Amino acid sequence: MNARLATTFSTAIILMLAGAACDETPQAPLVLPPPEPATQPAPEPERPTTQALLDGPRKRLSLEVLPLSLEVPESWQLQRIGGSTVLTGPAPSSDVTIHLTTRSIGTEIIPLAEKGAMDEAKQNPQANPLAAGRSVNGIKIFERQSVGTAPLDDGTPTYRWIISAYGNGDKETSPVYELSFFMLTKGDFEKDRAFLYSIVDSMQWAGTP
Numbered sequence: 001m002n003a004r005l006a007t008t009f010s011t012a013i014i015l016m017l018a019g020a021a022c023d024e025t026p027q028a029p030l031v032l033p034p035p036e037p038a039t040q041p042a043p044e045p046e047r048p049t050t051q052a053l054l055d056g057p058r059k060r061l062s063l064e065v066l067p068l069s070l071e072v073p074e075s076w077q078l079q080r081i082g083g084s085t086v087l088t089g090p091a092p093s094s095d096v097t098i099h100l101t102t103r104s105i106g107t108e109i110i111p112l113a114e115k116g117a118m119d120e121a122k123q124n125p126q127a128n129p130l131a132a133g134r135s136v137n138g139i140k141i142f143e144r145q146s147v148g149t150a151p152l153d154d155g156t157p158t159y160r161w162i163i164s165a166y167g168n169g170d171k172e173t174s175p176v177y178e179l180s181f182f183m184l185t186k187g188d189f190e191k192d193r194a195f196l197y198s199i200v201d202s203m204q205w206a207g208t209p
Contacts, residue, residue: 048075050092054195062206063087065100066177068139068165071202086182093191097182104173110166117144136203140166145189152183159186163200 048056053073062069064078065085076089087098105113117131130145141163148158161184167175179200181189189196 048073048090053090053092060204061087063100066102066165066179067167067206068177069204069206069208070199072199087179091188091192091195094185094188096184096192096196099178099180099182101178101180103176103178104169105176107169107171107174110174110176114142117142136165136201137208139203139205141203142166147186152185156185156187159184159189161189165203 057074058071059074060069061072061076061078063085070087072087073089076087079086079088085100087096087100089096114131114133117128121128121131126147128144128146130143133140133142135141144160144162144164146160148160151157159181161181163179165177165179167177169175181196
């Protein structure tokens with residue numbers, strides 16, 4: 001290839017490359033879509049006010065596993081937890097859980113057990129502030145309150161409140177229907193005493209109008 005032809009060929013190549021460069025369409029900058037908004041947790045149900053719990057409408061609830069019923073706020077309900085039946089619902093100061101159980105004991109043992117509980121309350125009222133029997137709407141009950149030995153997560157000792165209702169038995173055995181307040185504290189009990197007793201004192205045999 002002579003010098004002139006080489007120069008002409010080189011010039012043609014340069015012009016071709018320049019033309020190709022001019023024909024390229026500029027690429028638009030990459031725009032990322034806006035990030036997805038973080039998923040917000042579902043709002044917790046609004047807690048009933050103290051006024052609504054104290055003065056709001058109530059329902060007569062059959063305890064199912066016990067032949068008893070209570071008049072409770074409409075937000076209270078029965079639940080099955082770990083094979084046990086509990087009654088749960090909000091109180092003015094905290095949430096309440098009542099474990100429902102039934103058992104049979106020797107009829108002759110009942111007065112002995114009650115006397116033992118009352119003796120403990122007399123000897124140490126700080127640890128056992130209540131052990132007494134009474135009647136609620138014709139149902140014989142026995143109440144025991146004591147400071148529990150198992151503290152809550154924050155170190156506060158639990159406050160045990162067990163209500164035993166006696167059914168009709170015979171000379172050998174008598175059915176006992178128990179309502180045990182679970183994870184209750186002394187402070188919550190004192191604050192909610194009137195509210196909690198209004199529920200306990202509404203106890204009736206199931207089916208009673």
